[in-house]
């Protein structure tokens with residue numbers, strides 16, 4: 001009875017998703033940000049700097065360690081990849097020292113492993129880390145990403161005006177669509193709204209983006225993880241009503257396998273992200289991850305909960321005792 005009521009509610013409230021046929025279940029993959037940030041010193045840190053080596057290594061590790069077989073598919077290149085200037089035809093180019101073969105070659109390598117490639121930009125003047133942004137070049141950049149073979153584009157909101165969010169993301173989505181290449185589109189649009197105390201237009205967001213950030217960036221600590229869980233549990237603006245195939249509330253990356261969480265805290269973190277039907281983007285080092293954390297991330301039963309085709313976001317129905325804080 002309960003199950004049928006939940007199903008009924010969800011079918012009648014889910015508004016139209018972005019029509020690109022993608023992200024029908026929560027996206028699974030690897031993303032460098034929380035672990036590798038914006039380390040650009042490849043002389044001192046050749047294995048850990050934001051350069052083609054790191055992403056090729058990680059693609060190899062995803063295949064060799066069984067992550068691909070478990071469903072982790074996308075390799076996401078975050079901020080700090082662009083060179084300081086566009087080329088003579090106005091196209092973005094990668095930093096030539098750290099990506100000597102260019103982004104297309106990196107995407108080709110990732111595709112050759114049977115994986116998919118995602119790339120970061122920002123619709124403002126600059127990216128959040130201060131690299132060149134897409135302002136005034138949305139159409140050119142959408143085409144460049146398609147030409148490079150991107151399968152996912154995540155577009156940030158730094159150095160852009162709050163009032164432009166409702167234009168910038170739909171316009172970029174329009175240009176991505178025009179390229180004819182299906183690319184998952186991910187946005188921090190409602191996160192910007194939250195910061196600016198603007199009520200998010202979730203129907204418009206769901207029509208434009210395949211997943212969206214709302215709350216704070218995750219850090220490698222229990223305070224951060226439990227903060228996100230507690231905040232998510234309040235179902236801010238009824239966000240769970242807009243969550244499902246084609247469009248997902250994204251509580252941010254998975255930090256399992258790093259330094260800040262105990263084994264039990266890792267279980268709570270990953271278990272809750274599975275219950276939330278959240279995108280699973282691992283921000284860790286798959287070349288050296290310990291076997292216990294790896295087994296957790298490959299747990300078939302948890303992944304089956306996360307990847308359930310109905311895509312319903314789990315919510316607390318009764319609070320027993322206090323919220324967990326430590």
Ligand SMILES: *[C@@H]1O[C@H](CO)[C@@H](O)[C@H](O)[C@H]1NC(C)=O
Nearest residue numbers: 019020176177180181182183
């Ligand atoms: C572009 O949008 C149309 C209409 O919504 C859709 O049918 C088509 O699949 C989209 N194409 C891509 C590449 O996303």
Ligand SMILES: *[C@@H]1O[C@H](CO)[C@@H](O)[C@H](O)[C@H]1NC(C)=O
Nearest residue numbers: 013199235236237238239241
């Ligand atoms: C959330 O949904 C409930 C029940 O439908 C409604 O009473 C409430 O006003 C909604 N809250 C917001 C912030 O939209």
Ligand SMILES: *[C@@H]1O[C@H](CO)[C@@H](O)[C@H](O)[C@H]1NC(C)=O
Nearest residue numbers: 287288289290291292294295
């Ligand atoms: C992890 O398990 C494999 C065998 O499944 C073993 O060869 C390897 O040494 C283990 N690694 C660690 C760090 O314990």
